[in-house]
Amino acid sequence: MKNLIRIDAGQIFTPTAVLKDNCVVVNDQGRIEFVGPRTKAPLDAAQTIQADNLRLSHGLVDIHVHGGDGIGFGVGDHWEADLEKYAKWVLKFGVTDFLCTLSAASHEELCEMMETYVGFIEKGMSGANVIGIHLEGPYLNPERKGAFNPAWLRTPSVAEARDFLRIGGKWLKQMTMAPELPNAVEVAAEFRKAGVTVALGHSNTDYDTARAALMGDFTHVTHTYNAQTGLNHRAPGVVGAVLTSDEITGELIADGIHVDAGAMRVLLRALGTQRVVLITDAIPGAGLPDGVYSSIGQTITVKDGRATLANGTLAGSSAVLNQCVRNAHQLANVSVQDAIRMATLNPAKVIHMQDELGVIATGRKADMILMDADFNVHMSMVNGQVLFSDL
DSSP states (O other): OOOEEEEEEEEEEOSSOEEEEEEEEEOTTSBEEEEEEGGGSOSOEEEEEEEEEEEEEEOEEESSOOEETTEETTOSSOHHHHHHHHHHHGGGGTEEEEEEEEOOSSHHHHHHHHHHHHHHHHHOOSSSEEEEEEEEOSSOOGGGOTTSOGGGOOOOOHHHHHHHHHHHGGGEEEEEEOTTSTTHHHHHHHHHHTTOEEEEOSBOOOHHHHHHHHTTTEEEESSTTTTBOOOBTTBOHHHHHHHTOSSOEEEEEOSSSSSOHHHHHHHHHHHOTTTEEEEOOBOTTTTSOSEEEEETTEEEEEETTEEEOTTSOBOSBOOOHHHHHHHHHHTSOOOHHHHHHTTTHHHHHHTTOTTTSSOOOTTSBOOEEEEOTTOOEEEEEETTEEEEEOO
């Protein structure tokens, strides 16, 4: 008998269809062997997971997160143990794949941090898959620094960029930059040429500069609306450039705090559900009670779910990703299928991993979750193994 796992779900969500009363069969190589009617499924499954009252989807993919459960990437003295603890914890919220968003005070520290995290990724660990690295900074505009320590920010450098590319290799997936900074265009070209997604973020630029960047090597936008110039009828700003773009993708923190529900709908109407990417931008306080936490070189206070610096500036979120999917559905009025797509296939496309992640289909990697009608996660499967379940 093959070591097959069969999952019978009430609904199976793919980007193109919602399958009812179908099943998925996973083989012992961690791949999906069959998707379709239960009557046509292989009969030799060693285990059947009966979930007729639940929804099966690809696992959620978070491409912008700084930590959670008291853990911050690159914070403290136990980076590897903390990363593994985080990778196990986040399964409860349906995340099966994520990027580590890294920042540091100096070029040397950031290079050392990247090298260390690349080692962790290549070694592998249990829990959700660490699929790469996102650098948010150091090339951010101090006038739109958000919660970043201004001492950590500096002018873009081609030499530094080449260090990042050499150390990060194939694991450096995304780079957030402000396009108006000196040398930014040249540095963005270096990253784009190497296959790294260049995201426009923490920018104080005008519409024309932002539009030129988004028609050039900047193909993605970091947490749209936040830490960037807004839309004014005589100064459309970064947000105006995003809303009038035909191709770029834009992140959305759908925690109900960073972006009003009306603004969510505007973004979705302009870009469509195929180009909006749900992220958490979560800090170490995510998933924990109100308290004081350290992240990106700052002290952050979480109160009533709102993470801020002492001066009131929003400092990342305390959200978890299934909550953001729920909010996209309930607050922004997108369908369940589209809300799931915005946290699965869309982020996979941003980092050029859509051939591996984001879709339930025969031959694909078996990273899947079971959720109820309120988007609570009851099972998370990674590489064909059930790593979290309360069924």
